[in-house]
Amino acid sequence: MEKLYAGIELGGTKIVCAFGYSGKIQEKVIFPTKEPNENLKEIIKFLKKEKIEAIGIASFGPLIIDPKDRSYGLITNSVKAHWTNFNIIEALKKELSSPLFLDTDVNAAAYGEYLFGSGKNLNTLVYWTVGTGIGSGIIISKEIYHGLVHGEMGHWLISRDKDDLFEGVCPIHKDCLEGLASGPSIMKRWNVKIATDLKEGHKGWDLESKYLSIAVINTILSFSPDRIIIGGGVMKNRSLFPKIRKLTSDFCNKFFQNDKFKDMENYIVPPLLGDDAGIIGAIALAQNGLRKKT
Numbered sequence: 086m087e088k089l090y091a092g093i094e095l096g097g098t099k100i101v102c103a104f105g106y107s108g109k110i111q112e113k114v115i116f117p118t119k120e121p122n123e124n125l126k127e128i129i130k131f132l133k134k135e136k137i138e139a140i141g142i143a144s145f146g147p148l149i150i151d152p153k154d155r156s157y158g159l160i161t162n163s164v165k166a167h168w169t170n171f172n173i174i175e176a177l178k179k180e181l182s183s184p185l186f187l188d189t190d191v192n193a194a195a196y197g198e199y200l201f202g203s204g205k206n207l208n209t210l211v212y213w214t215v216g217t218g219i220g221s222g223i224i225i226s227k228e229i230y231h232g233l234v235h236g237e238m239g240h241w242l243i244s245r246d247k248d249d250l251f252e253g254v255c256p257i258h259k260d261c262l263e264g265l266a267s268g269p270s271i272m273k274r275w276n277v278k279i280a281t282d283l284k285e286g287h288k289g290w291d292l293e294s295k296y297l298s299i300a301v302i303n304t305i306l307s308f309s310p311d312r313i314i315i316g317g318g319v320m321k322n323r324s325l326f327p328k329i330r331k332l333t334s335d336f337c338n339k340f341f342q343n344d345k346f347k348d349m350e351n352y353i354v355p356p357l358l359g360d361d362a363g364i365i366g367a368i369a370l371a372q373n374g375l376r377k378k379t
Contacts (some may be wrong), residue, residue, distance in 0.1 A: 090375075091137045091183070092367030093128060094190060095144040095173070096218035097165060100124055101364045102131045106372060108201035108365055121171045131181045139184040141370030142150040143193030143363050144173060145218070150187055150235055158187055186374035190214075190363050194228050194356070195222030197366030198314050202357035207311040211304050212356070213238075215297065216317035219263040223308060239263040243299050246292060268319050280319050293319070294328035301329060301353060302336040311345070316356040328354060 086280025087106045094101040096118060103113040112135075116127045132140065145168075147161045149181055174185055188196070195204070195212035204210040204224065212222040219239030223230040230236070240261045251274045253264030264270060271280040275289050283289050317327070330349035337346055345352050356362045 088138045089135055090368050090371040091132050091135075091140045092364045092371060093132075093140065093142045093144075094193070094363040094367050095142070095192060096363075097145055100128065102128055102135065102365045103368060104135050105365070105368045108197075108369070110361065110365065110368070113364065118165070120167045121173075121176070122329050125176055128177075132181060137371075139186060139371035139375040140177070140181065141193070141367040141369065141372075142173060142185060142187045142376065143190045143367040144187065146189050146220075146235060148173075148187075148189065148235070149236065150189065150231065152187075158185075159361060184371075184375055184378065186370045187230060188370055189220070189222065191220040191222035192235065193222070193366030193370055194316065194362040195224050195314070195366070196229055196369055197358055197362045197364075198348065198356050199224045199227070200214075200369050201365060202362060203314050203354050204312055209308065209310040210312045210314060211308055211310045212362070213297075213300065213304075213313065213315045214317035215266065215315065215319040216268050219267050219300075219317075221304070223310075225308070238300070238304075239267075241300065243296065243303075243366075249292065262296065262300055266293055266300075266319075268317075271319065281321050283322075285322075285324060290322065291328065294325050294332060296330050297325065298332035298336060301333045305333075305337070305341070305346075310353075313353050314356050315353065316359075316362060320355060321372050323355075326353065326355065360376060 089104050090106055094102050100116045100118055106112045114131050149156045149159045159172045160168045163169045191214050198204040210224045214220050221238040243262050254262035254270045254273055255261050256263030268280040275283055277283050330353050334349055358365055
């Protein structure tokens with residue numbers, strides 16, 4: 086019987102916990118995101134159900150992901166106010182003895198897709214998620230990319246459309262990529278309850294695809310990945326994909342001489358693992374992190 090690992094995915098609206106191994110989920114639960122101590126009780130109760138080898142945590146940020154930093158596991162200046170200055174590693178260590186491995190939610194999703202999904206057998210990829218927020222995870226030379234701190238490409242400052250008078254919803258920058266193109270920005274801009282309530286053919290989807298295409302072309306210019314994967318709740322509107330592919334081709338304007346850019350349908354793709362990319366990636370963080378450690 087395979088050894089079991091656990092994954093925790095901390096998201097803006099929900100928290101996912103699961104047991105599994107090697108890209109397979111054995112059991113999964115979902116909780117709405119509340120205050121840390123309330124969620125912690127639910128997480129601990131679930132994780133104590135099984136004997137597990139290690140735990141992978143995929144969390145929203147900003148957070149400190151360097152294990153050598155004495156504040157490792159600290160969620161810093163989060164837009165989720167209750168979670169600011171909460172240390173998820175310290176909180177879990179008080180209740181659980183299993184080794185803990187931490188990364189951002191989008192890095193974990195990128196890792197899951199790299200190992201088991203749309204990025205399998207590739208050398209480099211970038212994963213974007215477009216939902217409550219916008220974020221990205223990067224795989225370079227088959228490893229998760231980390232810099233001085235983790236990347237926050239969702240807060241790129243981009244060119245606003247000349248007819249767009251919306252001020253943006255990002256509490257840090259107002260009209261960064263996340264401020265102009267996240268789910269909450271669509272909801273506030275067009276006065277809909279959820280982003281995907283916006284009707285098919287609405288001009289808002291053209292604006293959304295333009296902003297996301299700017300993110301994609303900047304991704305290509307910066308990292309030249311083998312593939313770009315775009316997931317998240319907003320991308321449930323599949324009509325965005327052909328729009329983004331067309332606009333990205335236009336932006337490329339034959340600047341790049343590589344056959345992959347002639348086949349945007351296979352270059353800009355949805356996640357093969359769907360909504361499970363993050364939690365499968367979290368389990369992989371645990372499994373592969375323990376393997377490297379030993």
